[in-house]
Each structure stands twice: as structure tokens, then as C-alpha cells.
Amino acid sequence: MKISEIVRQLDLKTYSAGDGEREISGVVSGDLLSFIMAEAREGWMWITVQVHLNVAAVAVLKDVPFVLLASGRQPEKDLVERCAAEGITLAGTPFSSYEAAGRLWETGQRLRE
Amino acid sequence: MFEAPYVEEYSVQAGDFTAIGEASTKFRATLKMLGIPSEIVRRAAVVAYEAEMNALIHAGGGTLSMTVTPDHLEIRAADRGPGIPDIALAMQEGYSTASDEIRELGFGAGMGLPNIERNSDTMVIDTEVGAGTVLMATIRFSAAENQKSGEGRQAAEQ
Numbered sequence: 640m641k642i643s644e645i646v647r648q649l650d651l652k653t654y655s656a657g658d659g660e661r662e663i664s665g666v667v668s669g670d671l672l673s674f675i676m677a678e679a680r681e682g683w684m685w686i687t688v689q690v691h692l693n694v695a696a697v698a699v700l701k702d703v704p705f706v707l708l709a710s711g712r713q714p715e716k717d718l719v720e721r722c723a724a725e726g727i728t729l730a731g732t733p734f735s736s737y738e739a740a741g742r743l744w745e746t747g748q749r750l751r752e
Numbered sequence: 753m754f755e756a757p758y759v760e761e762y763s764v765q766a767g768d769f770t771a772i773g774e775a776s777t778k779f780r781a782t783l784k785m786l787g788i789p790s791e792i793v794r795r796a797a798v799v800a801y802e803a804e805m806n807a808l809i810h811a812g813g814g815t816l817s818m819t820v821t822p823d824h825l826e827i828r829a830a831d832r833g834p835g836i837p838d839i840a841l842a843m844q845e846g847y848s849t850a851s852d853e854i855r856e857l858g859f860g861a862g863m864g865l866p867n868i869e870r871n872s873d874t875m876v877i878d879t880e881v882g883a884g885t886v887l888m889a890t891i892r893f894s895a896a897e898n899q900k901s902g903e904g905r906q907a908a909e910q
Contacts (some may be wrong), residue, residue: 696773
């Protein structure tokens with residue numbers, strides 16, 4: 640499923656566009672950076688409530704092209720700038736990580752490798 | 753590819769925790785530029801990031817260096833922090849001495865050293881309480897020797 644389709648289906652607010660054509664092959668949800676360093680794979684989407692600059696560092700280091708901020712969390716300015724510079728899609732939703740993932744699941748797309 | 757070892761070193765300074773990852777990101781860019789396979793680059797990125805995070809959180813900074821030779825790379829993190837009194841305990845997944853403030857930012861999950869060990873072929877920790885810690889991790893490039901790929905291990909479990 641393309642990033643742009645996920646953004647549209649879940650009606651997400653986009654802070655950094657990234658590459659909307661990029662295909663997402665899996666999803667990981669979590670707020671512990673080391674857990675994401677261990678679990679995320681290249682081409683996955685990451686759902687989190689962390690909003691600081693290091694989110695971009697983790698995404699870059701793990702080749703994660705799409706970060707979704709849940710629970711209405713607003714990104715810090717430097718996170719938005721860094722994501723834009725690195726070509727990472729950064730979007731937000733008022734839904735919790737649980738509900739955002741649930742809505743994604745309900746689209747009928749099972750994003751898992 | 754190249755003959756002489758390539759060495760890159762950065763000073764990791766205490767201060768803004770959210771800036772952690774700068775040195776690791778530079779290492780990653782270098783490895784990509786050198787044409788190192790992306791699976792190796794990802795493992796090196798995890799090792800460097802966790803080592804960088806440890807040096808900043810627990811020791812207030814240090815030096816992070818990477819040496820790349822034709823058949824392996826080595827990441828070395830050195831600090832003058834408090835040292836690790838019990839390495840076996842520090843290696844336990846979930847054990848961390850990080851403060852609540854740092855944990856709220858998503859750091860200090862107690863997964864750093866296990867993540868480093870899982871993604872490297874060898875890991876050596878030289879530590880002295882009150883003097884500091886030196887961590888050295890190597891990743892070999894030869895596929896036949898790369899039995900300890902973190903992602904490969906997880907894939908096998910699924």
C-alpha cells in the first residue's frame with residue numbers, strides 16, 4: 640500500500656510529504672527507540688507518540704520512510720525539518736496508536752511481511 | 753574496493769538528548785558511499801546508534817569511531833563515565849539505570865547492549881567503575897561469517 644493511500648484512507652495531517660508513491664510493506668508501533676531500532680524493517684511505517692528530533696534519526700538509520708504521530712501529538716519543529724530534509728513522510732492523527740493501527744487494518748490491507 | 757582502513761571519528765557531547773544519532777547518521781552515510789551492502793549498513797547503524805546513546809545518557813559524552821577495512825568494520829565507543837559495575841546485569845534486556853526524564857523520551861529501554869550484541873559479530877566491553885567504558889563491536893562483511901544478523905534471527909523466529 641502506498642504512503643499516499645494510507646494518508647488518504649486514514650485522513651492524516653501531513654507535516655512532511657516525503658515520497659507518497661513509496662510502498663509500505665509492514666508496520667511497527669512503539670515509543671521506545673531501542674525497540675524500534677530492533678524491530679523496524681526497511682520500508683515499514685512507524686506509529687509513535689514520540690515527537691522529538693531523534694524520531695527522524697531512528698527512521699533514517701532503519702530506512703523507515705513513514706512516521707505516524709498518534710494521539711494528536713504535535714511534532715517539534717526540528718523533527719518536521721529533519722524529516723523533510725531526509726525525504727521521510729511525517730503525518731499525524733488524533734487517534735491513538737491502537738485506533739490508528741485498527742483503522743489501517745480495517746482497510747483490508749494486511750501490511751506485514 | 754579500497755586497501756587501507758578507513759577511519760572516521762566523532763566527539764559525542766552531552767547536552768540535548770534529542771540530537772543523539774548525529775554520529776551514527778554520518779557513519780551510515782559513509783558506509784553507503786563506500787558501497788557496503790545495505791544489510792550490513794543497517795546492522796552498523798543499530799550498533800553505532802545504541803553505542804552513541806549509551807555514551808551520552810550514561811557518561812555525558814565520549815568518542816565514537818568507525819574503522820572500515822576490506823573485510824570488516826569496527827565501531828568503538830569510548831567514554832569517561834561511571835563505568836558498568838555489573839556487565840551481566842547491563843546485558844539483561846529491560847535493565848536500565850536511565851532517569852525517568854530520559855525514559856519519557858523513549859530512551860533507556862534497557863535494550864542497548866543486547867541490540868549491539870545481536871547486530872555485531874563480536875562485542876567486547878572494557879569497563880572500570882569510576883574510570884569509563886570502551887565498547888568495541890565488529891561486523892564482518894563475508895556472508896558466510898555473518899551468522900549473527902539480527903534481522904535474520906528474527907525472521908527465523910517468525
